[in-house]
Amino acid sequence: xxxxxxxxxxxxxxxxxxxxxxxxxxxxxxxxxxxxxxxxxxxxxxxxxxxxxxxxxxxxxxxxxxxxxxxxxxxxxxxxxxxxxxxxxxxxxxxxxxxxxxxxxxxxxxxxxxxxxxxxxxxxxxxxxxxxxxxxxxxxxxxxxxxxxxxxxxxxxxxxxxxxxxxxxxxxxxxxxxxxxxxxxxxxxxxxxxxxxxxxxxxxxxxxxxxxxxxxxxxxxxxxxxxxxxxxxxxxxxxxxxxxxxxxxxxxxxxxxxxxxxxxxxxxxxxxxxxxxxxxxxxxxxxxxxxxxxxxxxxxxxxxxxxxxxxxxxxxxxxxxxxxxxxxxxxxxxxxxxx
Amino acid sequence: xxxxxxxxxxxxxxxxxxxxxxxxxxxxxxxxxxxxxxxxxxxxxxxxxxxxxxxxxxxxxxxxxxxxxxxxxxxxxxxxxxxxxxxxxxxxxxxxxxxxxxxxxxxxxxxxxxxxxxxxxxxxxxxxxxxxxxxxxxxxxxxxxxxxxxxxxxxxxxxxxxxxxxxxxxxxxxxxxxxxxxxxxxxxxxxxxxxxxxxxxxxxxxxxxxxxxxxxxxxxxxxxxxxxxxxxxxxxxxxxxxxxxxxxxxxxxxxxxxxxxxxxxxxxxxxxxxxxxxxxxxxxxxxxxxxxxxxxxxxxxxxxxxxxxxxxxxxxxxxxxxxxxxxxxxxxxxxxxxx
DNA sequence: TATTAGCACTCATTCGGTTTGAGTGCTAAC
DNA sequence: GTTAGCACTCAAACCGAATGAGTGCTAATA
Numbered sequence: 225x226x227x228x229x230x231x232x233x234x235x236x237x238x239x240x241x242x243x244x245x246x247x248x249x250x251x252x253x254x255x256x257x258x259x260x261x262x263x264x265x266x267x268x269x270x271x272x273x274x275x276x277x278x279x280x281x282x283x284x285x286x287x288x289x290x291x292x293x294x295x296x297x298x299x300x301x302x303x304x305x306x307x308x309x310x311x312x313x314x315x316x317x318x319x320x321x322x323x324x325x326x327x328x329x330x331x332x333x334x335x336x337x338x339x340x341x342x343x344x345x346x347x348x349x350x351x352x353x354x355x356x357x358x359x360x361x362x363x364x365x366x367x368x369x370x371x372x373x374x375x376x377x378x379x380x381x382x383x384x385x386x387x388x389x390x391x392x393x394x395x396x397x398x399x400x401x402x403x404x405x406x407x408x409x410x411x412x413x414x415x416x417x418x419x420x421x422x423x424x425x426x427x428x429x430x431x432x433x434x435x436x437x438x439x440x441x442x443x444x445x446x447x448x449x450x451x452x453x454x455x456x457x458x459x460x461x462x463x464x465x466x467x468x469x470x471x472x473x474x475x476x477x478x479x480x481x482x483x484x485x486x487x488x489x490x491x492x493x494x495x496x497x498x499x500x501x502x503x504x505x506x507x508x509x510x511x512x513x514x515x516x517x518x519x520x521x522x523x524x525x526x527x528x529x530x531x532x533x534x535x536x537x538x539x540x541x542x543x544x545x546x547x548x549x550x551x552x553x554x555x556x557x558x559x560x561x562x563x
Numbered sequence: 564x565x566x567x568x569x570x571x572x573x574x575x576x577x578x579x580x581x582x583x584x585x586x587x588x589x590x591x592x593x594x595x596x597x598x599x600x601x602x603x604x605x606x607x608x609x610x611x612x613x614x615x616x617x618x619x620x621x622x623x624x625x626x627x628x629x630x631x632x633x634x635x636x637x638x639x640x641x642x643x644x645x646x647x648x649x650x651x652x653x654x655x656x657x658x659x660x661x662x663x664x665x666x667x668x669x670x671x672x673x674x675x676x677x678x679x680x681x682x683x684x685x686x687x688x689x690x691x692x693x694x695x696x697x698x699x700x701x702x703x704x705x706x707x708x709x710x711x712x713x714x715x716x717x718x719x720x721x722x723x724x725x726x727x728x729x730x731x732x733x734x735x736x737x738x739x740x741x742x743x744x745x746x747x748x749x750x751x752x753x754x755x756x757x758x759x760x761x762x763x764x765x766x767x768x769x770x771x772x773x774x775x776x777x778x779x780x781x782x783x784x785x786x787x788x789x790x791x792x793x794x795x796x797x798x799x800x801x802x803x804x805x806x807x808x809x810x811x812x813x814x815x816x817x818x819x820x821x822x823x824x825x826x827x828x829x830x831x832x833x834x835x836x837x838x839x840x841x842x843x844x845x846x847x848x849x850x851x852x853x854x855x856x857x858x859x860x861x862x863x864x865x866x867x868x869x870x871x872x873x874x875x876x877x878x879x880x881x882x883x884x885x886x887x888x889x890x891x892x893x894x895x896x897x898x899x900x901x902x
Numbered sequence: 903t904a905t906t907a908g909c910a911c912t913c914a915t916t917c918g919g920t921t922t923g924a925g926t927g928c929t930a931a932c
Numbered sequence: 933g934t935t936a937g938c939a940c941t942c943a944a945a946c947c948g949a950a951t952g953a954g955t956g957c958t959a960a961t962a
Binding site for chain 2: 357358360362364365370372374380382384455456457458461470472473476477480
Binding site: 248250251252264265268269271272282285286287288 | 924925926927
């Protein structure tokens with residue numbers, strides 16, 4: 225049996241109706257609310273075919289039909305193709321490059337959640353190579369040093385390092401110079417024993433302090449898993465089918481824990497610049513098997529990228545989501561890309 | 564009618580039983596599971612009295628009794644008195660003063676949520692006077708300045724400030740010196756027009772840059788509401804009475820939005836060093852009227868304090884919560900206090 | 903006088919059965 | 933190929949009886 229044009233139209237009608245209502249849709253509805261001018265009986269025949277093709281399912285005998293994961297998949301694929309070079313012009317309210325990265329990201333997550341009405345999640349860029357661009361040591365008070373590390377892409381990390389005594393100005397200057405000459409341009413993997421040895425040799429009397437500082441830096445930069453912000457998790461409650469029994473609870477837990485979701489997002493790496501869609505059972509995470517999870521990648525510079533994810537019901541407004549994501553990605557690329 | 568000792572014992576028994584089960588407790592249960600050796604009939608009489616005193620209520624005729632807000636209040640007050648100088652010895656797994664403040668706080672929120680099984684929230688200390696302790700400007704690349712501001716209590720803020728040109732080393736040094744001499748020890752309120760004017764005069768050719776920097780600092784320090792972290796919000800699902808109908812959704816929303824809750828926490832200021840308990844209707848926030856909200860204050864130094872809140876069902880294990888909070892407060896005071 | 907046993911009563915919850923109505927599949931006619 | 937008509941299915945809504953936990957009251961008891 226072939227999937228002809230009429231069948232496709234009916235499938236689309238079913239999906240769109242289901243997206244709106246969340247209820248199984250029957251033949252009569254389609255017959256009435258499309259311009260196909262077909263009787264419900266004919267629609268029924270077609271539906272029967274579509275079911276045989278595995279694109280729609282009946283939750284139970286004598287109920288209407290709902291799209292199957294395969295059905296959604298077809299729909300989404302069609303739409304992604306259509307959207308390929310189109311552009312949505314939602315104006316994201318992100319301003320000023322001078323804002324701090326995390327503020328921007330939190331804001332972005334919120335914008336997405338608010339404009340789509342689904343739950344969103346955004347990760348702080350993962351630095352494949354966290355190259356050190358700049359280090360600055362400063363004495364804050366007599367027993368504390370402030371160490372600021374700027375990484376590629378202007379990601380700033382700072383940490384307090386305890387020290388025993390007030391350092392003379394010249395010593396501080398020297399330390400700063402040393403740190404920068406030895407460490408600039410390196411990433412954590414490259415700070416190996418020999419580099420550390422050299423540094424400590426140069427530092428002579430402050431070698432203990434240097435160790436402390438390096439430890440602090442290492443701790444700060446080490447792969448503590450991916451940092452991520454979520455927003456709009458309570459939007460989940462807007463969709464009854466996610467709200468029933470214990471489902472919402474598991475979803476929210478997944479959003480709070482974040483790990484599973486970020487792992488999934490990063491599985492694809494940055495190679496795939498496009499948008500990834502996991503529909504229902506396609507979703508490898510147990511808690512989200514009733515959801516659709518859409519992920520996208522934004523880029524700061526080569527090898528530095530973060531992920532955005534949107535979690536909502538199967539009946540997600542794919543057009544809007546994809547549009548919003550495309551848009552936000554452009555915004556982010558614009559904000560970060562021109563540095 | 565008097566609240567004699569026996570009545571008090573029965574009330575306590577009712578509350579404790581209800582805390583465990585979450586179900587209305589009947590006379591027979593009390594009669595069997597206490598060492599009072601009274602028949603259920605007697606208990607019934609006493610219960611009837613307790614109800615008249617407004618300490619317990621019947622959700623409906625022929626159901627058992629549950630504590631009223633007043634009943635809880637009595638119980639909590641008794642308990643707080645008992646606990647006054649006792650000390651719980653849960654070992655909080657917070658280490659190293661060198662950790663960054665936000666990491667510690669996130670960790671603390673998590674510890675609390677995990678060990679109590681309620682939702683927790685912790686605020687980043689609010690600086691009544693955000694005095695500037697130290698400012699450091701550094702050129703990160705040819706068009707970006709990094710500005711690090713250290714506030715009293717070693718709270719670090721950093722921001723990127725765009726600039727048009729690469730500044731000569733001496734200029735940067737001068738700017739740094741100026742900023743520190745003029746701004747050190749001031750808080751945002753004190754940076755008024757005259758100070759800014761003076762700064763700009765000194766800076767002459769860089770006066771535009773100075774304006775940018777001051778803007779960035781102001782933006783960064785301005786009262787953007789209180790920052791707060793939550794943890795364990797999904798614990799809410801563990802309590803059926805909070806889970807029914809739309810309640811959980813509202814609660815989670817409140818926890819996500821945070822504002823209302825932090826406002827409430829800060830209403831008390833830091834004057835009250837003790838623990839504050841809002842039971843059910845005592846709670847001014849609509850969404851949490853079915854909950855108990857326990858808040859505590861931790862101190863970093865004079866005028867610098869943060870809040871911890873625990874949100875759970877009315878039938879909260881008050882002993883444990885108060886114990887845990889006391890303990891955590893000590894830990895935090897210990898970590899921050901010795902600076 | 904305080905306590906208790908006994909009993910009638912209340913009412914939320916559970917369970918089985920019926921009704922309703924949306925929706926299907928099939929068949930025969932167009 | 934399309935449609936009208938009809939028998940059939942089944943989830944959900946509705947209804948009422950049974951269940952049982954728990955109460956309040958009363959009369960007997962210590």
